Amino acid sequence: MQTAAGKLMKVFLTRRIPPEGMKILSAAGICEVSQWDSDEPVQRADLLKGVQGAHGLLCLLSDKIDAEVLDAAGPNLKVISTLSVGYDHLAIDEIKKRGIRVGYTPDVLTDATAELTVALLLAAARRLPEGVEEVKNGGWSSWKPLWLCGYGLSGSTVGVIGLGRIGMAIAQRLMPFGVKRLLYSGRTAKDYAAEVNGEYVPLDTLVSESDFIVVSCSLTPETQGMCDKAFFSKMKNTGVFVNSSRGIVVNQEDLYAALSSGQIAAAGLDVTTPEPLPTNHPLLTLKNCVVLPHIGSATYSTRGIMGALSAQNLLGGLQGTDMPSELTF
Numbered sequence: 491m492q493t494a495a496g497k498l499m500k501v502f503l504t505r506r507i508p509p510e511g512m513k514i515l516s517a518a519g520i521c522e523v524s525q526w527d528s529d530e531p532v533q534r535a536d537l538l539k540g541v542q543g544a545h546g547l548l549c550l551l552s553d554k555i556d557a558e559v560l561d562a563a564g565p566n567l568k569v570i571s572t573l574s575v576g577y578d579h580l581a582i583d584e585i586k587k588r589g590i591r592v593g594y595t596p597d598v599l600t601d602a603t604a605e606l607t608v609a610l611l612l613a614a615a616r617r618l619p620e621g622v623e624e625v626k627n628g629g630w631s632s633w634k635p636l637w638l639c640g641y642g643l644s645g646s647t648v649g650v651i652g653l654g655r656i657g658m659a660i661a662q663r664l665m666p667f668g669v670k671r672l673l674y675s676g677r678t679a680k681d682y683a684a685e686v687n688g689e690y691v692p693l694d695t696l697v698s699e700s701d702f703i704v705v706s707c708s709l710t711p712e713t714q715g716m717c718d719k720a721f722f723s724k725m726k727n728t729g730v731f732v733n734s735s736r737g738i739v740v741n742q743e744d745l746y747a748a749l750s751s752g753q754i755a756a757a758g759l760d761v762t763t764p765e766p767l768p769t770n771h772p773l774l775t776l777k778n779c780v781v782l783p784h785i786g787s788a789t790y791s792t793r794g795i796m797g798a799l800s801a802q803n804l805l806g807g808l809q810g811t812d813m814p815s816e817l818t819f
């Protein structure tokens with residue numbers, strides 16, 4: 491498709507994306523692609539420059555797309571396609587006001603993220619990184635009855651905060667471990683929760699009754715800072731806390747205090763504030779805190795499918811046709 495002046499439409503990609511996505515964009519033959527050709531994030535100044543005059547923008551969750559970026563892009567901008575299911579990095583009100591369409595990547599990363607969250611829960615609860623370290627540093631002297639004990643899922647109560655696509659997929663994977671009760675909280679009860687015998691409870695009940703708490707909600711003004719001192723003080727001392735949603739849902743100072751004082755047993759975080767977490771961050775000094783570098787959706791196939799979907803969304807927006815996954819707001 492060409493502009494009124496007979497030129498190809500301009501799109502700006504804020505990063506190298508999986509080849510599956512690039513192939514789709516090239517094959518379409520309707521756009522001229524310029525790209526921040528790196529695996530590292532685009533600097534703000536380069537983003538503001540790169541987006542100038544663009545009809546389409548393909549971005550990542552690390553790019554803050556606000557009024558300044560939209561102004562820099564100018565009136566041509568028809569579509570923003572984000573290579574993520576989370577869209578808290580997009581100034582939705584501003585985007586809506588300007589009639590720009592948004593594509594995102596729900597569903598296709600659900601299984602990978604749920605799988606990683608289960609791995610993280612088990613790693614934190616059964617102290618896997620500590621065990622690996624002891625094998626390497628000679629701390630493994632013999633089989634000892636009370637050494638490196640943790641907490642098991644069998645017979646436990648699991649609380650899922652945000653039983654959405656990913657939360658539900660986590661619950662489905664945890665139930666076969668012999669979980670006794672599956673509690674969940676959120677804005678509304680879900681019919682589909684019956685499949686995992688989910689009990690819809692107030693957040694306070696979930697926090698105080700769960701042995702494992704998994705946070706899988708979206709980041710909103712209500713969920714920002716939700717897991718704070720009051721939250722951790724209601725958890726069991728044997729409780730394990732896992733977050734694979736967004737880092738800022740957690741007050742990390744309060745989490746550090748809860749973990750270091752023995753208020754809670756362990757935590758697993760796939761997401762932090764900031765990202766990357768500075769290597770001298772206090773949380774990284776704790777043996778009972780497992781921190782991963784935001785790799786929830788990081789399987790080769792998932793990233794390829796996300797790349798392809800984000801390219802198709804972009805093309806749909808450019809052509810004014812259906813997008814496979816359009817965010818409705």
Ligand code: NDP
Nearest residue numbers: 576652653654655656676677678707708712734735786787
């Ligand atoms: P969904 O929209 O399907 O689920 C989000 C859930 O959050 C909904 O169930 C919603 O409940 C719940 N929620 C919203 N507000 C609240 C609240 N105040 N309290 C409790 N729950 C709330 O999204 P996905 O499951 O696809 O993704 C969820 C999030 O996971 C994404 O927004 C993203 O931030 C994160 N993510 C992280 C990844 C990683 O690599 N670690 C990978 C992919 C996603 P209700 O319907 O009742 O409003």
